[in-house]
Amino acid sequence: MCELLxxxxxxxxxxxxxxxxxxxxxxxxxxTTPMAGAWRSTRARRPGCSSSRAAAAAxxxxxxxxxxxxxxxxxxxxxxxxxxxxxSLVNTHPFVRELWGRQFVFAHNxxxxxxxxxxxxxxxxxGTTDSEHAFCALLGAVAHEFDRYPASPTALAEAVxxxxxxxxxxxxxxFLMADGRQLIARCSTRLHHIIRQAPFAxxxxxxxxxxxxxxxxxxxxxxxxxxxxxxxxxx
Amino acid sequence: MCELLxxxxxxxxxxxxxxxxxxxxxxxxxxTTPMAGAWRSTRARRPGCSSSRAAAAAxxxxxxxxxxxxxxxxxxxxxxxxxxxxxSLVNTHPFVRELWGRQFVFAHNxxxxxxxxxxxxxxxxxGTTDSEHAFCALLGAVAHEFDRYPASPTALAEAVxxxxxxxxxxxxxxFLMADGRQLIARCSTRLHHIIRQAPFAxxxxxxxxxxxxxxxxxxxxxxxxxxxxxxxxxx
Numbered sequence: 001m002c003e004l005l006x007x008x009x010x011x012x013x014x015x016x017x018x019x020x021x022x023x024x025x026x027x028x029x030x031x032t033t034p035m036a037g038a039w040r041s042t043r044a045r046r047p048g049c050s051s052s053r054a055a056a057a058a059x060x061x062x063x064x065x066x067x068x069x070x071x072x073x074x075x076x077x078x079x080x081x082x083x084x085x086x087x088s089l090v091n092t093h094p095f096v097r098e099l100w101g102r103q104f105v106f107a108h109n110x111x112x113x114x115x116x117x118x119x120x121x122x123x124x125x126x127g128t129t130d131s132e133h134a135f136c137a138l139l140g141a142v143a144h145e146f147d148r149y150p151a152s153p154t155a156l157a158e159a160v161x162x163x164x165x166x167x168x169x170x171x172x173x174x175f176l177m178a179d180g181r182q183l184i185a186r187c188s189t190r191l192h193h194i195i196r197q198a199p200f201a202x203x204x205x206x207x208x209x210x211x212x213x214x215x216x217x218x219x220x221x222x223x224x225x226x227x228x229x230x231x232x233x234x235x
Numbered sequence: 236m237c238e239l240l241x242x243x244x245x246x247x248x249x250x251x252x253x254x255x256x257x258x259x260x261x262x263x264x265x266x267t268t269p270m271a272g273a274w275r276s277t278r279a280r281r282p283g284c285s286s287s288r289a290a291a292a293a294x295x296x297x298x299x300x301x302x303x304x305x306x307x308x309x310x311x312x313x314x315x316x317x318x319x320x321x322x323s324l325v326n327t328h329p330f331v332r333e334l335w336g337r338q339f340v341f342a343h344n345x346x347x348x349x350x351x352x353x354x355x356x357x358x359x360x361x362g363t364t365d366s367e368h369a370f371c372a373l374l375g376a377v378a379h380e381f382d383r384y385p386a387s388p389t390a391l392a393e394a395v396x397x398x399x400x401x402x403x404x405x406x407x408x409x410f411l412m413a414d415g416r417q418l419i420a421r422c423s424t425r426l427h428h429i430i431r432q433a434p435f436a437x438x439x440x441x442x443x444x445x446x447x448x449x450x451x452x453x454x455x456x457x458x459x460x461x462x463x464x465x466x467x468x469x470x
Contacts, residue, residue, distance in 0.1 A: 101359035124336035
């Protein structure tokens with residue numbers, strides 16, 4: 001099973017805790033790939049991306065990302081247990097395409113039925129996964145609908161939701177899509193989300209012997225929005 | 236002055252020597268950015284990319300790439316001394332866009348006159364450099380000309396040369412463009428190229444105390460095509 005993690009903050013965070021997330025489980029998974037797309041600021045239009053086809057726990061690049069956390073407002077991470085397509089860099093999430101002068105990053109969990117039969121627009125898959133086919137179909141449909149980045153972020157999210165429902169029909173289409181301005185999460189099966197804000201408390205990772213006292217590393221105006229990074233949260 | 240390096244091999248090479256290339260000069264340059272796009276095989280359609288906005292000599296990512304060289308048939312590297320646009324990841328070469336289901340990588344040396352007035356097609360710049368504007372105009376023109384990847388690689392190279400001449404008119408438009416199948420180098424001012432093939436000899440880097448005996452690390456059927464990586468070559 002793939003796992004996805006998305007995080008948005010109102011002030012840049014180093015993600016020290018969050019980027020520890022995939023590794024312990026990845027060590028046990030037979031085939032995994034780690035990934036982080038991160039934006040330095042909300043104005044940034046291109047993510048800093050690191051991808052590796054190697055098993056996350058053994059990957060020098062994964063270790064590098066963990067040891068050199070990027071300070072960012074928005075991050076997307078993906079650990080893949082291969083179900084479709086060979087293990088290769090070309091099939092490693094997230095997939096990235098430029099639209100309206102912004103880079104869109106997409107990571108998927110699940111399986112799309114009939115992905116090869118989806119109508120593609122201007123975006124073509126480079127690899128062989130159903131995930132990238134679905135992303136190309138989704139972004140192509142959105143590009144067809146809007147000439148430029150919609151003035152209302154809600155309009156983009158609603159279009160993604162509508163096309164996501166159509167594309168994911170009959171399959172499992174959990175995904176994270178981000179462009180540095182916003183992070184869109186679609187849920188077919190399971191989505192855990194949490195809003196961390198003042199007053200901050202102490203949190204402990206379920207998988208690993210690591211705890212962070214958020215009160216010590218934040219200010220009262222910070223707000224962290226994240227996924228299933230912490231299994232136990234005392235707030 | 237930016238510097239570009241491209242390399243093609245007939246068997247995958249680890250680029251141990253070539254990836255040492257930008258660092259010594261980068262240490263002296265005030266603002267530099269390193270980059271490597273590399274493909275694992277000619278069939279690969281997506282490069283493994285590493286970009287950093289940090290000065291190459293001080294960048295942990297540059298050190299990582301140097302210490303973990305990728306085994307690849309084709310590599311593009313770029314060190315930038317900023318002349319246009321702010322120093323940011325978004326302005327870091329190379330720029331990447333998908334066309335016909337392949338990722339095209341582009342790195343530029345020089346300055347394009349009137350880049351903002353170039354006609355853009357489906358590709359839009361994400362950053363603010365003249366280089367990315369020129370790349371979007373170039374790839375858009377090629378996309379307009381061919382519905383799919385041209386059956387003849389020469390046809391693609393000739394189209395890139397023709398549009399490159401038009402776009403670079405009056406400016407300096409040295410660039411490397413690669414899609415994993417082929418590496419295209421356009422020269423406005425200076426291009427150094429070398430074909431390394433059996434019988435291989437010993438070569439020494441001009442900038443750094445490093446020598447490689449190619450005869451010891453190759454087989455008679457190997458062939459390495461590279462740029463100005465070695466100032467002194469005894470062959």
